[in-house]
Amino acid sequence: MMPTTVSIFEVGARDGLQNEVAVTTQAKLQLIADLAASGLTRIEAGSFVSPKWVPQMADSADIFTQMPRVKGVTYSALTPNLKGFELALASGADEVAIFGAASESFSQKNINCSIDESIERFIPLMQIAKQHSIPVRGYVSCVLGCPYEGHIEVNEVARVSEILYKMGCYEISLGDTIGVGTPVNARRMVEAVAKVVPVEKLALHFHDTYGQALANIFACLDMGIATFDASVAGLGGCPYAKGASGNLATEDLVYMLHGMGIETGIDLNKLATAGNNISQIIGRKSASKVANALA
């Protein structure tokens, strides 16, 4: 049975823009306002990470303090550590996200520590988030493959997901970081994770680097998952392959869901316009096929 309603977690303003040329705070504020106006209710708006690592996100505090809030919309921030969490809290983030990799090599190369160490470091953050009643989302990366290791065991994805869930993450977003997955593998992975985390607490964050994201999502739609991450205009190229796609375009996902009678609460035309506007600002065509076809 497919869901009748799907929740879309929009990552364009964070996961998307952090992999694009930097845009002004004003342009981000406009994007976030446009996204909310299109009907999106879950918007990742920034990241409280060192500006040395991710200069594109240096203005996240300004974003959170300056953006007009739309009632019913949750504005989320990525917080890599306690310091980031405290900044997010001070800036008024409604919820935050932490992360762990399902690949040991990816964890080592990316953040210079083991998977388990990286997750342990989030324990104080989880405690303070709980005190402040701030919901925490957990991202797991490399769930269908790793740029360094290639194949990733589904049991490892399940193990990391379970740890994050038991630590208190309200939802686990399973990321195919390099977009290498195909439908059968995607189903197998979800099956394994759903054994240790309730399936309704899972989200899929599939990248479209190899054009597989929608097929993978469709393959998993009847498994009880009803939350998907996507990025308007496909913002966020793939850092591992110059010129290749990264995030799945939200417009393309919404088109598929609406075409199957699944509700999202989103106005597709408004969403495509939001994506076209930010694409113009970063100086390239929208990576959404739907947006280009509608234009």
Added chain:
Amino acid sequence: MMPTTVSIFEVGARDGLQNEVAVTTQAKLQLIADLAASGLTRIEAGSFVSPKWVPQMADSADIFTQMPRVKGVTYSALTPNLKGFELALASGADEVAIFGAASESFSQKNINCSIDESIERFIPLMQIAKQHSIPVRGYVSCVLGCPYEGHIEVNEVARVSEILYKMGCYEISLGDTIGVGTPVNARRMVEAVAKVVPVEKLALHFHDTYGQALANIFACLDMGIATFDASVAGLGGCPYAKGASGNLATEDLVYMLHGMGIETGIDLNKLATAGNNISQIIGRKSASKVANALA
């Protein structure tokens, strides 16, 4: 049950290039040789249509007479009428294709006659093809939507498919000409057609204008269909929307199938190289996400 092997019908050199800027005969010959070298065994190599309508295909007779034939590869031609068929026959085409629309308005606007009239006109062609033992493939267009009518009834798709099959077409290729379909509709359409044409005689020709082609194919893979049309590098933009995608990129399809353990006999790297070479000639980036990720 998904098939263990899939047959890919490569349309890039015809359906693809007829919707791109014209390339030289030499470039086409190289493309066709590269496609065969990648392991493709069914290659649509040209169209015997009036050069006034489709100037990009004016050299199809030269293509068929000059191209080196690879053993085991079938080289096909589109033939809109008896004159075209005779030219194809004289040029040595191994098989030909005819077509009908599932939309009355599309038929009227495209070829200025009704669906039934357009199909009746193929009767003499079918007779002569039979005399010469030339297999005829049947394309049905607009199976999931029409640029003029919008929604198309699945019963009409089934009706036109059945007529072409009963006329002697050995395979019916169901075309989502404008790429508007989504997975549930695709399944419903195939279900309807499979009631009147044996499912193993059906092929799917899904365009990727809205990014849905792979999800639609995956949705139909367990229904008994094991033949899919695709176009290397996604050659063939969408004539109804400037800058939008048309054909599904063969590389992206092959990647999905191989990822699920389904054999195609194709060397993906060689195929991507063939696509990158012709893309360079027509002056744009390959429209295959896989090709761009591998590059």
